[in-house]
Amino acid sequence: MGENRPLCIPVILGTSRKGRMSAHAARFVCRELGRRDGVCTELIDIADLEHCLDDNGQGTGDPRFADCMARADGIVIVAPEYNHAMPGLLKHVLDSCLKEYIHKAAGIVAVSAGPFGGTRVVETSLPVLRELGLVTIFWDVNVGGVGKVFDQSGNLLDDAFVRRTDKFLAELVWMAKTLRYGRESIALN
Amino acid sequence: MRPTTAMARLQCPRCGAEMNRHAEKLVYAESAAELLEEIQACPRCGNVESRRVALAGSAGPAQDRVTPAL
Numbered sequence: 001m002g003e004n005r006p007l008c009i010p011v012i013l014g015t016s017r018k019g020r021m022s023a024h025a026a027r028f029v030c031r032e033l034g035r036r037d038g039v040c041t042e043l044i045d046i047a048d049l050e051h052c053l054d055d056n057g058q059g060t061g062d063p064r065f066a067d068c069m070a071r072a073d074g075i076v077i078v079a080p081e082y083n084h085a086m087p088g089l090l091k092h093v094l095d096s097c098l099k100e101y102i103h104k105a106a107g108i109v110a111v112s113a114g115p116f117g118g119t120r121v122v123e124t125s126l127p128v129l130r131e132l133g134l135v136t137i138f139w140d141v142n143v144g145g146v147g148k149v150f151d152q153s154g155n156l157l158d159d160a161f162v163r164r165t166d167k168f169l170a171e172l173v174w175m176a177k178t179l180r181y182g183r184e185s186i187a188l189n
Numbered sequence: 190m191r192p193t194t195a196m197a198r199l200q201c202p203r204c205g206a207e208m209n210r211h212a213e214k215l216v217y218a219e220s221a222a223e224l225l226e227e228i229q230a231c232p233r234c235g236n237v238e239s240r241r242v243a244l245a246g247s248a249g250p251a252q253d254r255v256t257p258a259l
Contacts, residue, residue: 005235057258070237099239102212102228133214133228183211183230 006040007176009033009105010068011076014090016047022111024150025143026078029109032165033076039173044068046093053092061096069097074105074176075134081112081121086128094132102133103183105175107168109141117142137175139168199229199238206233216241217257 011033013026026043033041049062059066069075079086106129110118122140129136141164143149149158156162199208208229216224225242 071235073235098214099226099228099237102214102237103230133212180235184209184232184235186211187209188211188213 006038007073007173007180008040008071009074009076009172009176010042010044010072011078012090012093013043013045013047014077014079014093015082015087016089017080017087020080021113021146021150022078022080024154025109025111025141025146027154028150028156028161029076029078029141029165029169032162033169036169036173042068046089049093051089051092052096056092057095058098059096061093065093066097066100069100072100072104073180074107074172075101076107076109076172077125077129078109078111079118079121079125081110081116081118084120085124086121091128094128098132103179104134105137105172105179106134107137107139107141107172109143109168111143111146113146115144117144135175135179137168137171139171141165141168199240201231201234201236202238203236204231204234206231208232208236208238213242 011026011030013023015022030041030043033039044065049065051062052060077090079090108122108125110121112118119142122142126136141161143161149156149161151157198210200206201208208231210227210229212228213225214228216226218224223244225244226239227242229238230236
């Protein structure tokens with residue numbers, strides 16, 4: 001039965017911007033997730049996806065993304081804060097699926113250059129994720145002052161993020177396991 | 190509001206196991222009809238499927254109705 005399958009929790013790198021420091025955060029979280037027993041992960045870079053820019057909505061996205069979301073039990077969204085919100089291309093990608101997300105766990109790793117750690121992108125993303133049917137966890141990873149957290153090569157400069165990410169992932173894995181059980185075993189009355 | 194007809198349970202197209210209907214989402218189609226999108230998960234392989242179901246009081250087959258582009 002389903003409990004024998006490893007949990008699948010991909011990490012979405014949510015920006016295509018040149019020189020993006022968010023890529024370092026995404027690779028770091030992906031590595032930490034990959035160390036956990038019973039979890040498989042992969043990095044989905046939205047810059048590598050095919051984008052249909054003359055259409056929008058369900059079924060218009062890259063089929064590789066939809067397949068990955070269908071397999072997923074949860075997702076990590078690494079989102080930089082652009083003018084208080086997620087990047088437009090990330091929203092476009094997320095809007096390309098729906099049934100694939102429902103009753104699956106979602107956690108946000110917010111990235112900002114300034115001191116607030118992407119708190120605004122977390123707040124503005126929550127209603128979007130809820131409407132998509134994702135179940136958000138109440139831990140986030142806030143990477144503020146990202147230039148001091150990772151060097152240009154992506155090396156972690158602040159070890160506190162290992163501990164914070166561990167707490168975040170523990171909660172995400174718990175939620176992903178619980179929701180998988182519910183999706184597969186508990187019928188809607 | 191409940192679906193107009195009792196729908197047969199979905200069989201997983203990948204592995205044949207009986208799927209679990211775990212969620213419904215309200216969607217709006219043309220002609221002002223309201224539909225439910227049923228979301229189902231396979232307990233054996235984890236596959237996800239969905240189908241549209243007409244609500245009570247709606248006419249015509251649900252699958253034929255399209256959601257208007259906004």
